[in-house]
Amino acid sequence: MANSIAYIINDSEISAGTRGASLGPGALRVVDDNSKNFLFSRYPIHYVKTMNHLLDKPTEFQWGKRADGLATVYKNVAEVVSKQRKQNDFTLVIAGDHGSAGGTIAGLKMANPENRIGVLWVDAHGDLHTPYTTPTGNMHGMPLATALNEDNLESKINDPLPDTIKFWNEMKNTGQIAPKIQAEDLGFIGLRDLETPEVELMERKGIKNISVNELRSEGVRNILSRLDEKYAECDEIYLSFDVDSMDPDLTSHGTGTPVDHGISIEEAGIILRHFAGHPKVKCIEFVEINPCLDEKTNRMAEVAYGLIKEVIDVVERKA
DSSP, X not given: OOOOEEEEEEOOOTTSSSSOGGGHHHHHHHHHHHHTOOGGGSSOEEEOOOOGGGGGSOOSOTTSTTHHHHHHHXXXXXXXXXXXXXXXXXXXXXXXXXGGHHHHHHXXXXXXXTOOEEEEEESSSOOOOOTTTOSSOOGGGOHHHHHHTOOOGGGOOOOOOHHHHHHHHHHHTGGGOXXXXXXXXXXXXSOOOOOHHHHHHHHHHTOOEEOHHHHHHHOHHHHHHHHHHHTTTOSEEEEEEEGGGBOTTTSOSOSSSOOSSOBOHHHHHHHHHHHHTOTTEEEEEEEOXXXXXXXXXXXXXXXXXXXXXXXXXXXXXXX
């Protein structure tokens, strides 16, 4: 019997440092239309209500920019994800910036509170900052800290205002469950742009990154075997794929914070196909496509679309 699949589209971009990621999901629809695959007509699409209007005015939260709006987005994302996770075998989330992915994790946990959730974060960045450690205040660098219920006060460099902390705590407690994940169930592939507080947190918690060099020296297949072992005790797995995990020379600079020397499109495909076929993977999310920054017209969306199509093709074949 075919798997039931749901699409979730979340155009939120209030936590990035550069505008344009809200156009990423639409850029993918353009590629779909041009290809005549009609991938997005195969399954129902569920939309998340955003707070992008807050970008039209300044924010008062220096160390958690637009924390008020993002706390609302977390609730909105979590509600949609939770409902679709309960009703479907697999959920594909396509979001603007990465900041709301903490809401996705919250929704998965809310749907099955007893489940131990493994997270694989494929990204150039660790996204482990908090209002106490962020150098910029941009909250797309914080979603994993909310899932871990982590302030990282040991690496504190900022004194956020009480209102910022109020909304930060709301995000950490979305769904009245905190933490959503454990440090030992978090894995990274492709990190290569980390700040000191993130490195210190990873060292304290024993969180490992599989670097691009390690991926190549050990071989992608061997790495995937290692990750299967890592997540063996988890009840379900969520894979979050930031397009900036890939090398911009091979894709484009059509993402908010591109970093050189990333994984190849082929390596991304192997990783994504493997986990799309994994019986414990219930949700894969794609983020940070920004066509406004794409020097090759819509190349990043074209690359991401090819990967999304591979994921859906594999999920459809999954028993």
